Every structure is written in structure tokens, then in C-alpha cells.
Amino acid sequence: MSSRSRSSRQGSSRISDDQIVDLVSKLRSLLPEIRNGRRSDKVSASKVLQETCNYIRNLHQEVDDLSERLSQLLQTIDPDSAEASIIRSLIM
Amino acid sequence: MTNPGGLRSSFARIFLRSLSRINSGRVSSSRGRTLPKHRSISIAAYASMASAVGTRRAWSREVLRRIRRGGARRASRRTSEFPVGRKGRKEPGNGKKLKKEAGDGNEGSSIQGMRKKLRRLVPGGEGMEFHRLLAETAHYIKCLKTQVGVMRSIADYYTPV
Numbered sequence: 001m002s003s004r005s006r007s008s009r010q011g012s013s014r015i016s017d018d019q020i021v022d023l024v025s026k027l028r029s030l031l032p033e034i035r036n037g038r039r040s041d042k043v044s045a046s047k048v049l050q051e052t053c054n055y056i057r058n059l060h061q062e063v064d065d066l067s068e069r070l071s072q073l074l075q076t077i078d079p080d081s082a083e084a085s086i087i088r089s090l091i092m
Numbered sequence: 093m094t095n096p097g098g099l100r101s102s103f104a105r106i107f108l109r110s111l112s113r114i115n116s117g118r119v120s121s122s123r124g125r126t127l128p129k130h131r132s133i134s135i136a137a138y139a140s141m142a143s144a145v146g147t148r149r150a151w152s153r154e155v156l157r158r159i160r161r162g163g164a165r166r167a168s169r170r171t172s173e174f175p176v177g178r179k180g181r182k183e184p185g186n187g188k189k190l191k192k193e194a195g196d197g198n199e200g201s202s203i204q205g206m207r208k209k210l211r212r213l214v215p216g217g218e219g220m221e222f223h224r225l226l227a228e229t230a231h232y233i234k235c236l237k238t239q240v241g242v243m244r245s246i247a248d249y250y251t252p253v
Contacts, residue, residue, distance in 0.1 A: 023226035030233050049206035052229060056213045059236040066243040067134035073250040074115050074129070090104050090245050 024048050031055055099235065102144035104242045110136035111246075135159070141239045150224070151232045154216030 031051050114132050127135075142155035207225070211217040214229050 023223065023230070026230050027226060027233075030230060030237075046203045046206050049203065049210060052233070053206060053209045053213055056210075056229075056233060056236070059233070059240055062240045063134055063137055063236070063243065064130070066240065066247055067130040067137065069247045070111070070133050070243065070250075071128075071130035073247060074111065074133075086108060086246060086249055087101060087104050089249065090100065090242060 027052055099144055100238050100242060103141050103235075103238060104246075106143050107137060107140035107242065108246070110140055137239055137243060141235050145235060149228060149231055150220065151215045151217070151228050152235075158215070 028048050031048070111133065114129065114136060138155055139159045142152040142159070145152040147153050147156070207222060210225060210229060211220070214225065214232050217225050217228065220228065
């Protein structure tokens, strides 16, 4: 698979461009913004990585915000009794 | 690839159990210090997701490792990283073999700079070959999305209309 000439990029990556492009496009399909519109395969890898880092940070932030929300809500309810119905509604 | 429906319900089940434990005050923190509730919840969320994923991904193994080491001992939110376990911004001295990036410095928009940031954001990313890091990142993001989705559903469920 990596029979093509290796990238002369410095650093510890000793894999071919193909694999990077492949993985980067896989990442790209997960990111909400880049997915729409650009069909170009030449979206720069660094931009994708940048978006990925930002996206992960945003997700962490959302987890924190939701945890805050849940901590306030938890005071008023009892998760035990409702667990089954929650899971059912979540899966649907 | 994991079936997302299965992951979603596994995570939801484990997380809800943690929530009821937290709610009834049965969660003890290490070092005798009481965590603020939202902090317990957020740690429980990451822990539940890592448990749901199991040990077959490097990032989930790393999360489980950190939690076992003592979930309360983690950096405060001064970094944008995953909140459990990391002691600081510096490179971790916990014995993982590090691949030094040849290009140093903070080249913010270059690939090197981004790779470094990504390594810090994804649990266990520090010692990994870049190829693997990208694959782990993709899976990590997918699970984070699931986690956020379930947490939001739970919060919406309990929010009084």
C-alpha cells in the first residue's frame, strides 16, 4: 500500500501520503462543517487537523455544560426509577 | 466499527447507573476531597463511555487507566484537554515512549503544530504513531458525539417543560 514515494515531510510519520489522505478524509467526514460543500480532495490536511482539534475541544465543552445542567436537574429527580423508560426513549 | 446503536444504549445504561450513584451520594472521591457535582458527572460520563467501548481502543484504555489511578487527581480546566488525569501541559512523564516531533515550536497552523495538539487532546495520543493517532481520533470523536447526544437527551428528558 505504501509503495509510492514517501513524503519528504519531517517528523515521525513514516507513512505514505495515501494513508494520510485516506485517514484525513475519514476525519473530514466526521466534522460538521467541512462535510458540506467542498468536494475537493485538496483541502489542506492542516486545516482538517485544526478543525478536528477545535471540534474535540467543543465536544469537551459541551460535555462540561451538559454536566452542569445535569447536576442541577439531578437534585430534583431520581434516575433509578426512570432508567428503563429513558433508555427506551433514547434508543428510539 | 462499533454499531452506534449498541454503543449508545450501552453508554446510556452505564451512565444512568453512575448518575443514580452520584445522586444518592454514594460516590467517594480520592484524597477525601469532595468533587463538585458537575465534575463527578462529567468524569462519570467519560468513564461510562470508556467502559462502554471497552479496552479495544487505545484511547478508552487510557481513560480507564486514568480513572483507576484516581479520577479526582486531575488538572483543573485550565487546559482544554480531557479533564481526567492529565497533570499539566507538559509532556507526560509517565513512561510512555514519546515520539519527538522534528519540527519544534508552536507553528500554529502547520501540520506539526496540529499533530501536537491532537496528541494532547486524544487520550493516550502521546506515544502513538501518527497513523494510529488519526484512527483513534476518528473513533474518539464518534464516541464523544454519542456521549454528548445521550447526555443531552437525558437532560432534555428531565428538564421540566
